[in-house]
Amino acid sequence: MPAQPTSRHRHLRRALALLFFLSLLSFSKSTDELQILLKFKANFEKSNTHVFDSWAPEQNTMCNFIGITCNSNQIVTEIDLPQQNLSGILQFDSICSLQSLEKLSLGSNFLYGSITEELSNCTNLQHLDLGFNHFAGKVPNLSSLSQLKFLNLNQSGFSRKFPWKSLENLTSLEFLSLGDNPFDRNQFPLEVLNLDKLYYLYLTNCSIEGTIPEGIGNLTLLQNLELSDNYLFGKIPQRITELKNLWQLELYNNELTGKFPVGFGNLTNLINFDCSNNSLEGDLSEIKHLSKIASLQLFVNGFSGEIPVEFGEFDSLKELSLYTNKLTGSLPPKIGSLSDFEFIDVSENFLTGPVPPDMCRNGKMTGFFILQNKFTGGLPENYANCSSLTRLRVNNNSLSGEIPTGIWSLPDLSIIDLTWNQFEGPVGSNIGQARSLAQLFLAHNRFSGELPVTISESTSLVDIELSSNKFSGEIPAKIGNLKRLSNLHLENNLVSGTIPSSLGSCVSLSDINLAGNSVSGEIPETIGSLRSLNSLNLSDNKLSGEIPVSLSSLRLSLLDLSNNRLTGHIPESLSIEAFKTGLIGNPGLCSEHLEHFRSCSSDSGKSGNFRTVISCFTAGLTVMLMSLACFIYVKYKLKNQDRPIKRHSSWDMKQFHVLSFSEEEVVDAINRENLIGKGGSGNVYRVRLGSGKQLAVKHIWKSDSGDRRSFRSSSSMLVKGNPRSPEYDAEVATLSSVRHVNVVKLYCSITSEDSNLLVYEYLPNGSLWDRLHSCQKITMDWEVRYEIAVGAARGLEYLHHGCDRPVIHRDVKTSNILLDAHMKPKIADFGLAKIVQENGVKDSSHIIAGTFGYIAPEYAYTCKVNEKSDVYSFGVVLMELVTGKRPVDPEFGENKDIVQWVCTEMRSRASLLHLVDTAISDPLKEDAARVLRIAIHCTMRNPSVRPSMRMVVQMLEEAEPYELTQIIVDEEGENSKN
Template sequence: MSAKSIFRRHPFPGFLTLLCILFFICPCQSDELQTLLNLKSSLENSKTNIFDSWTPENSVCKFTGIVCDSNGIVKEINLSQENLSGTLPFDSICSLKSLEKLSLGSNFLNGSITDYLRNCKTLQYLDLGENSFSGKVPDLSSLSQLKFLNLNRSGFSGQFPWKSLANLTSLTFLSLGDNPFDKSLFPIEVLKLEKLYWLYLTNCSIGGKIPEEIGNLTLLGNLELSDNHLFGEIPVGITKLINLRQLELYNNELTGKFPVGFGGLMNLVNFDASTNNLEGDLSELKNLTHIASLQLFENQFSGEIPAEFGDFEFLQELSLYTNKFTGSLPPKIGSWAEFLYIDVSENLLTGHIPPDMCKKGTLTDLLMLQNNFNGGIPESYAECSSLVRLRINNNSLSGIVPPGIWSLPAIKIIDLTLNQFKGPVTSNIGEAKSLAQLFLANNGFSGELPTNISGASSFVAINLSSNQFSGQIPESIGKLKKLGSLHMEDNLLSGAIPSSLGSCVSLNDLGLSGNSLSGEIPATLGYLPSLNSLNLSDNKLSGEIPMSLSSLRLTVLDLSNNRLIGSVPESLSINAFSGSFAGNPGLCSQSMRNLRRCSSDSSSSGNARTMILCLIAGASVLVMSLICFIYVKFRPKNKDPLINRHDSWAMKQFHLLSFSEEEVVKALKKENLIGKGGSGNVYKVILRNGNQLAVKHIWKSYSSDRNSCRSSMAMLGNGKGRSPEYDAEVATLSSIRHVNVVKLYCSITSEDSNLLVYEYMPNGSLWDRLHTSGKIEMDWMVRYEIAVGAARGLEYLHHGCDRPVIHRDVKSSNILLDEQMKPRIADFGLAKIVRANAAWDSTHIIAGTHGYIAPEYGYTYKVTEKSDVYSFGVVLMELVTGKKPVEPEFGESKDIVQWVCSEMRNRGSVVDMVDSCISKTLKEDAENVLRIAIHCTARTPALRPSMRMVVQLLEEAEPGTLSGIIFSKEGETNELQSNGKV
């Protein structure tokens, strides 16, 4: 019966409408309504009202995010970037028989994708990227109509079903990158997808050579194969991809030269082949006239930079550092477009600095260090108000620095070290409100220092050493409250040391040696809470050494070759400072052998009082010893098994003690046990005077092996008696005097065990505060102070000791926190002292803890300071993200370093990686430290900064002072590149 006849026989509109609903509309729409309501019930959304319209009363075509066709049938589901979480009911979703588009990317979806996905046979567009799925990607061969497939950074793992791609011949967009798939060779199935214009396979564990057949994909505009295991030469076939606008091959193992014909890719806008082993010259690139970003750093390229680069009208970013380029830069380079940065550091380049790279007023980074450039700094850069970082150190540059350079409004670092510059630092430097680091060492600068230098209130580091500066140090320098490091050695400075330096509350490193400074040492220096290194040697200083210096925790002190008189304060009369007072005939000491002994005439009344107190203390010790002897001789036997086991204990003290070995040993009872390790137990000891100690009891029968990385003091050698190095290493570690290294009071030994007595840290370890049941909320300011303090402790171990000490087990559980949450580096059980003229430690016992071990350990077994730097970078990542070094969410066989780097590459913003406990206003500051952490965890040790540089970078990243920086090499920083790479 036709529809017209129905209308003729039943002229009642209500009845006809009911028939239409029952027979034509109801069955389909009711099924689709139920399907969408099932989808809604499976998902959660806490930030938007996306599902408010998804009610049974509404037509499904009016649901937010739903698109229907002309017949009212659901055609599209668009719910990307809606903060959705939960699992997807694909059995229900794929019942929508006309569904062409499913867009759920950039959410928080989880769970696995079942084989029901194969029933979505009408799909043309599938986006599940940027989610947290798990398990394998199911077979996709039934989705033959797919044109768009995005699974990028979706969390899938296992073996990807590459073979199923052979059936998806309609694909134009394929993005599978940043997933922890199982390793495989380059998938040949992809080479048959000749309609592709977008192919993203970065960081998805593919290896082998790039096939020649890649040239079959002639429609490609975007090809990204970075962060994989690809090797061999760039194939000639790639030269056929004349539509390419973006080509990314960075961080692989590619070798050889650019193939002949590569210059035919004239549509290229972004090209990155950095961090490979490519070689040859750049002549094949001279015709890439549309290039905007060229990244070829960390390769083996050589030859001259083509003159044609100077005519590239769209060039904005150029990074060629760490290669072997020679010759000069094209004079017009960077002068046409809104040029952003240039980094050609660590090459063999000569000639002058091109004058017009800031012609458009957009240049932020001028980085040309470690080359052979000559001439001066062009005047044009004095007007470059956008410039943030000027680093041209270690060249052959000369002349007078244009005055405008000193006062650039955005400048944060000026590094002109190791050149031949001359002339003054002009008074307008006080206008540089952003300037944090000024490095002018080893030049010919002269004149007096500007009195208004304090106007540059952001200073954290100044190094003017080895120049010809004269006159007095400005008294106004005391206004620099953020200044942490000040070096003015080997100049012509005269007059008194400003007492105002005592107001530089952040100062930890002060070097003024090799000048003509006179007068007394200001007592105010003794009030600097963080001062760790003080060198005033080779001046004309007079008077007595201020007693206030006794309160400092100095690791470096040098007052030699001055005109000082009087007695050396007893607290400074230690072996570590044995040469610190030489060349001062007027000085004397009661305990230092290399100084004359203080006579009664030369001793002050204060010294006499000190001697009397020492005599009284000595008599008290004798009396106490006699009492202890009588007690030990006639006491009843103690029931504690530890006490009974040993007839005698020998104490070796490293600080002035207020307790005896007997008091410590008696407290080693089960009820005082606070921790256990592979080498022994840890006890908390409360002394009679109320002070608290932490005591490690180490059995000499303990034998270290690769599974005992968590144990303390593995340096006991083979465990059978003391090793020949034990006394030397403990002596070195016990001499450490640093506010951020845990204090070792003494060792107490017996026949079969050792006790190590440390200061007690009431807040436990950083690991406890971040990850365990003892976790507490710490905002960024607390975490930042922990990061800086721990870095300073490691810096001292690496750079402040006579011989560097490599910790070898840096981790958050070995960073202890005192009552004020100040950090101390602890547990030197795996520490290695670098001995003069000795090779690096190379042992086949892996030292360290899983998640913190530097990658080079797996193939070289070598330990250097850079191994500690890597481990510290992991700690920084813990502080920023709140995550453990190894978490299931990172994927199989992945750790926090790989996770962070992957996230950094693929997010425009990295705020989501920052721990939710950190307040929103400080999350950007935490991001800055995360970028430092990435620099510390560089795969190649040589690219990691020293701990000294890490401290400087962290100080520069003080909350509220910086915005997004990342790093390109040791000592170098680079703005985050536009494509999100590190």
């Protein structure tokens, strides 16, 4: 008889059964989680990443996947994949099925779409990082994520109203970063003040308004507090002085007023403090105890009084920006001498005394700006050894003496600005070693001597402005080596000799001013080859000879050759009223068209004799009769023909689409009757084919030295070699491979030895500029404008993200957005476009391309352009669509454009609705204001915080007008019934 099981045996069997059951359960759960992770991976199949190479089903365990962490039970607790080039939409319904998930870190990727309410199911999350992505829509309610300690949604693309109320439940938060998102405006969120475990709080640029509450003092553990770029006003609260753990405090770009609160100096752990661009006042005495400070930014405020001498004892100070205040007294003599000092800008104050000698003592200083003060004395000799210096600006002071020789040759120096001082002596011959020098501004001083010939070796020079000094001698003969030179100003000096013919090799020159010198000889013909030249002033010199015919080819806005010794015939294209005053003072000049100039024909009768006159009369009569006969014949044969283009026996046509027309049909229709527009690079004609189809044909100006105002019609003017221009090459390179409904279609190019034609689809509604601002303006409600905005954005998104190699347009503006018969937009005019090279190199040019009012601010001072420059320009276009205003208008105030105007108006009033064009109907003004917020995001001064065009498209789609949405829904419902 078998033995009966004991109680111990029974318990053991139950335990084994339970263990077996749990192992089966665990295995089942692991299998489920593996499927969830593989589904997660599938969402990012198009991502350019290798992170998922290890994510294979045959792996022994998913816990070996890169970026995955499991607990001891082989259950997933962390997904950690920041900066992995992930591109796709997050599916939170599956992610939150990982019930033990504590960390989800997907920051700095390319995630897009909206975040669904299923996020609320991730109740065990302690760490959530979705920052620096391209999401759209609103942030869902976060109340259920009560375990969160770390929350980063910074610059993630979210908009609309943030669920501030849900922060009440997140009392474990230690790190909170929500900045750089275009949320709806909201009063300072008091819910934040109860998160007393916070050590990091970043709410910069997320549309917070009102005053900073005194309750901020509750957050005593804070080490980092950033509330910049919002709509905050009033005083800095007194209780902020209780945050003694702060090492970084940033409050810039608000409307804060008043003085620093008493006791502010108790924040002795502060390392970085930025309160710039506010309306603060009072002195800086509360700052003098912040001995650990490394970066102090207080510029554009109303601070007064002296700079505390204690600043000279700060042994960690690296950056000091106090410009545009009302500070007086002198700079502390020891400032910067005890630290690795890098940057000082105290411009636009009332500072006096000498320049401190030791700011570059440790050889780290890069920026030196003390302009528009009352400093005296000279530049200390020590700065001649400051090889780290990149920018030196001391203009508009009372500085004097000679410049230390070594300064002229500092290797990294890009700008020397010494204008409006009392400096004297020569420019050092070692300036040729300054290979990074782009801007040399010495105007309005007492410099003398000859320009060193070595200046021609400083080949990075873009601007040379030496006016109103005592320079003498000749312009260096090899100045043509300066291929990047854009502006040359030597007016009001003692310069003599001739104008070097090599000046015509400075292919980037746009402005030449040599007025008020003693320059003699003839004007070089080579100046006429400067395609970019816009202003030429050679007045009040001793120039002789004739005006070169080559100047006729230039598109000059200013020509001043007055008060010289010029003789002969004024070229016909220069004989216009606009240039008349610029030609006076030359008694030897003659013209058949300008009043107060003698007639050129009167010269011929003074130098012959009677027999010569008779002979000429006879010969002339014969020629006249023959000419009359030819004229009658030609008029009869070519009646009504006014052809600005020469016929050729052969043309080179390159097709980019299937064509239903020939080159003859196009060429035969190019005449002045069909001229519909003129641009900077050529004329545009409308061609109507026999089939009734219409085309737009652009003739691109040639890159030769001839007349760009008309097409060639004489064989003597044919260009040898390749007549193509950079604009032509850019258009063809860009558009020949582009296929997008919102980019203008280039059918073909037609070239001959003297003509470049580009044949496009014809868009009957002209440009967006015409429809918004010109005499062809029409009434457009918001639905039409919105569709134009979205369509144009999609076109740019395709150029930036959809092409094999990204295309940067560089001249995005309303006149380059054309409208078809249905008001659908198409991006046009790619004459300035740049294709990003395969190695990812972007364009860097010292010639600013683009149109004033649309040019991104960084382009003006770095001469670098990338996709974010197009984003800025498109933001201006959005502002035009919403406000109806032009990008530059006198009503904005002096030196202000639409971006500055919008920002100013935003700060002065609570709502954006008052900025919306009155032509937009009231029910849609709120929708338009939402797009204005997107425009503001696009035009941020810092390019890195601007959205990509892909993100802009998503934001615009989220801002679709409600009425338009309803129309679409109704149409879809009607279609489903049918």
